Amino acid sequence: xxxxxxxxxxxxxxxxxxxxxxxxxxxxxxxxxxxxxxxxxxxxxxxxxxxxxxxxxxxxxxxxxxxxxxxxxxxxxxxxxxxxxxxxxxxxxxxxxxxxxxxxxxxxx
Amino acid sequence: xxxxxxxxxxxxxxxxxxxxxxxxxxxxxxxxxxxxxxxxxxxxxxxxxxxxxxxxxxxxxxxxxxxxxxxxxxxxxxxxxxxxxxxxxxxxxxxxxxxxxxxxxxxxx
Numbered sequence: 001x002x003x004x005x006x007x008x009x010x011x012x013x014x015x016x017x018x019x020x021x022x023x024x025x026x027x028x029x030x031x032x033x034x035x036x037x038x039x040x041x042x043x044x045x046x047x048x049x050x051x052x053x054x055x056x057x058x059x060x061x062x063x064x065x066x067x068x069x070x071x072x073x074x075x076x077x078x079x080x081x082x083x084x085x086x087x088x089x090x091x092x093x094x095x096x097x098x099x100x101x102x103x104x105x106x107x108x109x
Numbered sequence: 110x111x112x113x114x115x116x117x118x119x120x121x122x123x124x125x126x127x128x129x130x131x132x133x134x135x136x137x138x139x140x141x142x143x144x145x146x147x148x149x150x151x152x153x154x155x156x157x158x159x160x161x162x163x164x165x166x167x168x169x170x171x172x173x174x175x176x177x178x179x180x181x182x183x184x185x186x187x188x189x190x191x192x193x194x195x196x197x198x199x200x201x202x203x204x205x206x207x208x209x210x211x212x213x214x215x216x217x218x
Contacts, residue, residue, distance in 0.1 A: 003198060003200070012121070012123060012202065012204050014121060014123070014166055014206075016156050016166070020214070047125050047162060047164055048160075048162075048164075049158040049159050049160045049161070049162055049163055049164045050158055050160050051157075051158045051159050051160060052158070053156060053157075053158050054158055055156055055157075055158045055164040055166060057123055057125070057164060057166070083212055083214075087212065087214070088213070088214045089112060089211075089212065089213050089214065090211075090212050091112070091209060091210065091211045091212070092209065092210045093121065093206050093208070093209045094206070094207055094208050094209070095121050095204035095205055095206040095207060096204055096205045096207060097123075097202050097203070097204040098203050098204060098205060099202070099203050100200060100201065100202045100203070101200065101201045102198075102199075102200045103192055103196065103198065103199050103200075104197070104198050105129070105192075105196070105197045105198065
């Protein structure tokens with residue numbers, strides 16, 4: 001949970017997905033990709049939730065960091081498996097965060 | 110599920126939250142706010158998922174639409190109850206969507 005502020009401007013990649021019924025290796029690869037993302041230059045944080053659909057929002061310092069992550073070799077293989085096996089549908093939106101607010105109970109930020 | 114493209118540039122409001130243990134009226138008000146948001150000028154769509162945390166991403170044509178929604182009287186009351194009762198933590202990020210991609214199985218978009 002990204003309960004910190006990252007100082008705009010920075011970038012968010014909004015990944016929304018509907019899973020298929022096949023989950024061969026899905027969880028192992030998801031975790032591996034998360035660990036790999038965290039090691040990338042310019043990675044700031046990630047939030048993820050899944051109920052009927054899944055939403056993962058990852059945060060990056062700049063566009064160069066997003067582009068480098070997109071073409072990372074291991075990530076590229078995972079993206080290919082995502083299209084072939086794991087997802088019936090997904091969307092990717094790249095957005096520039098202009099402002100942000102945090103609320104924490106019993107705490108004035 | 111927003112399985113359509115909205116033609117960038119447009120805006121995304123990324124709302125990430127941790128619920129408190131109190132859910133008095135939470136679901137009724139959530140649904141009412143969703144219906145109210147859909148009626149707002151400039152509203153494009155919304156995606157929502159909740160597991161350990163909740164993520165709701167709403168999409169808007171421009172910043173003016175977001176500002177109008179933020180100060181909507183009924184929504185303002187719901188925001189106040191959110192801080193007082195429903196949420197231990199939340200963050201709001203306003204971001205300008207610059208590009209988007211969709212993948213749908215067995216369909217070339």
